[in-house]
Amino acid sequence: MPVEKKVVRKKIAAAADLNNFMRDYYLELDAAAKQGAPKIAWCTSVGPAEILRAFGFQVYFPETHSAMLGATRLATEFIPEANAIGYSPDICSYLTADIGAFLKGVTPLEKAFNIKSVPKPDVLVFNTNQCRDVQDWFNWYGEKFDAPVLGVHTYRGVSEVTEKHIYSIAKQLEALIPPLEKIAGKAFQLDDLKHAVALSRECSELWKKILDTASAKPAPLTFFDGTTLMGPAVVGRGTQKAVDVYKILLAELEERIQKGEGAVENEKFRIYWDGMPVWGRLSAHSQLFASLHANVLASTYCNSWIFSALDPQDPFNSMARAYTELFIVRADEAKETYIKDMLAFFKVDGIIYHDAKTCPNNSNCRYGMPQRLEKQTGIPSLTINGDLNDLRMISDEQTKTNVEAFIEQLQERRHG
Numbered sequence: 001m002p003v004e005k006k007v008v009r010k011k012i013a014a015a016a017d018l019n020n021f022m023r024d025y026y027l028e029l030d031a032a033a034k035q036g037a038p039k040i041a042w043c044t045s046v047g048p049a050e051i052l053r054a055f056g057f058q059v060y061f062p063e064t065h066s067a068m069l070g071a072t073r074l075a076t077e078f079i080p081e082a083n084a085i086g087y088s089p090d091i092c093s094y095l096t097a098d099i100g101a102f103l104k105g106v107t108p109l110e111k112a113f114n115i116k117s118v119p120k121p122d123v124l125v126f127n128t129n130q131c132r133d134v135q136d137w138f139n140w141y142g143e144k145f146d147a148p149v150l151g152v153h154t155y156r157g158v159s160e161v162t163e164k165h166i167y168s169i170a171k172q173l174e175a176l177i178p179p180l181e182k183i184a185g186k187a188f189q190l191d192d193l194k195h196a197v198a199l200s201r202e203c204s205e206l207w208k209k210i211l212d213t214a215s216a217k218p219a220p221l222t223f224f225d226g227t228t229l230m231g232p233a234v235v236g237r238g239t240q241k242a243v244d245v246y247k248i249l250l251a252e253l254e255e256r257i258q259k260g261e262g263a264v265e266n267e268k269f270r271i272y273w274d275g276m277p278v279w280g281r282l283s284a285h286s287q288l289f290a291s292l293h294a295n296v297l298a299s300t301y302c303n304s305w306i307f308s309a310l311d312p313q314d315p316f317n318s319m320a321r322a323y324t325e326l327f328i329v330r331a332d333e334a335k336e337t338y339i340k341d342m343l344a345f346f347k348v349d350g351i352i353y354h355d356a357k358t359c360p361n362n363s364n365c366r367y368g369m370p371q372r373l374e375k376q377t378g379i380p381s382l383t384i385n386g387d388l389n390d391l392r393m394i395s396d397e398q399t400k401t402n403v404e405a406f407i408e409q410l411q412e413r414r415h416g
Contacts, residue, residue, distance in 0.1 A: 010263065012225060014249040021245045022231045026113050032058045033119035039184060040119045042141065044134045045234050046304065046326060047127040048152060048173055048319060050200050053238035054193040055184040060119050061235050062137065066094035066389065068108040069101055070279025075389035078104060092133040093358040093389035099140060121147045123183045125176065129154035129329050131361040148183065150176055154324060159331040161324050169320035190315070196238035197319065198312035206246035207233040208306045213253040214297040215346050218262025219270065220253045222295055224286035225263060226302040227277045233305035268293040269410050270347055274300050274339065275354035276362045276388040281396070288400060292407040298346040300327050300339065301362070328361055335364060336373055343379055350410050351381040352403075357393040380413070382406040 032038050041057035043049050045064070052059045069075040075093060078100030083089050085103070087096050101107060102118065109115035124138040124147055135151060142149035152172045155165055177188045210229070213220050221229075229249065236242025256262075271289065273296050278285060289296050309325055311318035323329075327338060343351070351373070353365035360366070370381040382402060387393035 010261065012221065012229070012249070012252060014245075014252045015225075015229065017245050017248050018229055018231060021236065021241060023113055024241075025231075025235055026109055026115055029058050029060055029119045030109075030113070030115045039122040042121040042124040042138065044126045044130060044138070046129055046323060046328075047125055047134075048176065048323070050193060050196040050238045050310075050315065050319060051173065051176055051180065052125060053196040053199075054189065055180055055186065056192075057122070057184065058119070059235070059238075060121070062098055062118070062141075063094055064231065064235055065107070065109070065118060066098040067279055068112070069097045070094075070389040071282060072108045072111075073280040073391065074101065074106070074108060075280065076391045078106065079390055089358075089390075091358060092131065092137075093387055095133050095137040096358075097389045098137070102141075102144075120145055123147060123180065124149045125151070125180075127152040127154060127323060129323050129326055131328075131359075148179065150179060152176070152323075154329060156329060157331045158324060158329050159334055161321060165324050166317055166320045169324055170316040173316050173319055193315045194312040197310050197315045199239060199243060200237045200307065201310040201312065203233060203237055203239075203242045203246060204305065204307045204310060206243060206250055208303075208308070210246060210250050210253060211298065211302055211306070212345075213250075213257060214295075216257045217270075217347065218260070218264065218267040219295050219297040219346075220256035220261060220263055222263045222286060222289075222297055223273045223299045223302065224277070224282050224296065226299065227279075227282060230302055230305060237305075262295070263297075264290045264293065264295040266293050267295045269295070269349045269407060271296040272298050272339070272343060272346060272348045272351045273354065274351060274364055276301060276356045276359050278354065278356075278386045278391075278394060279388055280391045281386075281394065281399075284396065285399075288403055292404065294407050294410075296352065298342055298348070300335075300342075300364075303342075304328065332364075332367065332369060336369060336376075339373060340377060343373075343377055348379060349414075350406065351379060352406075353381055353383040355383050355385050357385070357387045358390060359388055362388075380406075380409060 041052040042060050045061050075097035079096040081100030081103045082096035126134045126138045232242035307322035309322040355363045365383045
C-alpha cells in the first residue's frame with residue numbers, strides 16, 4: 001500500500017498566547033475555589049456572563065470542560081457512568097461525559113494544569129437558548145454542591161426576533177439581579193454591567209474579524225483552528241484579557257493574508273462546516289481535509305460567539321437581543337438565509353453537515369435543509385454521522401471514504 005503523505009500545517013504562533021490565556025483562566029478559578037474568594041459562578045457558554053462579571057464572580061463554563069474531555073478522548077469512557085444514574089445515552093454527550101467524569105473524580109484539567117477538580121460553584125446560571133439539557137446539567141450540579149441555580153428560558157424556532165421576545169428575555173435577565181446581589185454580597189452597579197458588555201462587544205467584534213479572515217484566498221486559518229482558538233470568546237467574554245489576546249491573533253492572520261499564506265497547502269476547495277466539531281477527531285479531520293487540498297474554513301459553530309447586537313448603553317435589552325438572534329435559537333428559514341450569506345461571503349465550494357447523534361439542536365440536516373440549500377445555491381453537501389463527544393457513534397473509515405468521494409465530486413464539477 002502507498003504511504004499516505006502527512007500534510008504539514010503551518011502553526012499559528014498566537015496559539016501559544018491563547019494557551020497561556022486558558023491556563024491562567026483555569027488557574028485563577030482553581031485559586032478562587034481553594035481560597036473561597038472571589039466567588040464562583042457557573043454559566044452556560046452563551047449565558048449571561050456579562051451580568052456575572054459585573055458582580056465580580058469568577059465565571060466557569062462547563063461546556064469548555066466537556067469539550068476538553070472530548071478533545072482528550074476521555075469522554076467516551078465516562079458517558080456510561082452518567083447513563084448508569086439515569087441519563088439516556090441519546091442526550092447531550094457534553095452533559096453525560098461531564099457528569100460521568102465528575103462521578104469518577106476525573107478531570108482533564110489535572111493533566112493540563114495540575115488542577116484536581118472542577119471549581120465548586122456559589123451559584124449556577126443557565127440560559128436554555130442552546131437546549132434544555134443545560135438546565136438538567138446545572139440542576140444536577142446545583143443539588144450536588146448545594147448551590148442555587150438560576151435560569152433564563154429562551155424561545156426556540158424563532159423566525160423573526162421581535163420586541164416581545166426582547167422584552168421577555170430582558171425581564172428575565174433583570175430578575176437575576178436580586179438573587180445574585182444576595183449571593184455576591186454586593187449591590188448591583190449598572191456601570192459595571194455596561195463595562196462588561198462593552199468588553200464583550202469588543203471581544204465579539206475581534207472574534208468576527210478573526211473568523212472573517214478566512215474569506216481571503218487562500219484562507220489563513222481553518223475551522224479546526226477556530227475550534228481551538230475560540231476559548232477566549234467563550235470563557236473570556238467581558239474581560240480585557242480576551243480582547244488583548246485576540247488583537248495579537250488578528251494581527252498575525254492579517255499578516256498571513258498580506259503574504260498570501262494559506263492554512264492549507266495548495267488550497268483547492270473551500271468547505272463550510274455546519275454543526276458541532278467531533279472533538280476527539282479534530283486533528284484527524286484537519287489532516288484528512290488538508291491532504292485533499294480542501295480547507296474547511298468557516299462554520300456556524302465558531303460564529304456562535306459573535307454577539308453584534310451587544311450595546312453597553314442598553315445592556316439588558318441588547319443582551320436579550322444578542323442571545324435570541326443566536327443561530328441555534330432560530331427557525332430553519334432564518335438559519336438558511338444565514339448560511340446562504342456565509343456561503344457567498346466565504347466563496348464556498350461545498351458544505352459538510354455533521355449529524356451529531358446526541359446534539360439535535362446543533363444538527364441542522366435532519367429536516368431537509370441540505371436539499372433545500374443545494375437547490376437554492378447549487379452548492380453540493382455531504383452529511384457525516386458522528387457525535388461531539390461519544391466516539392462510539394463514529395466510523396472513521398466511513399467518514400474518510402465519504403469525504404474523499406465528496407472532494408472527488410467537487411473536482412469533477414469543477415472540470416465537468
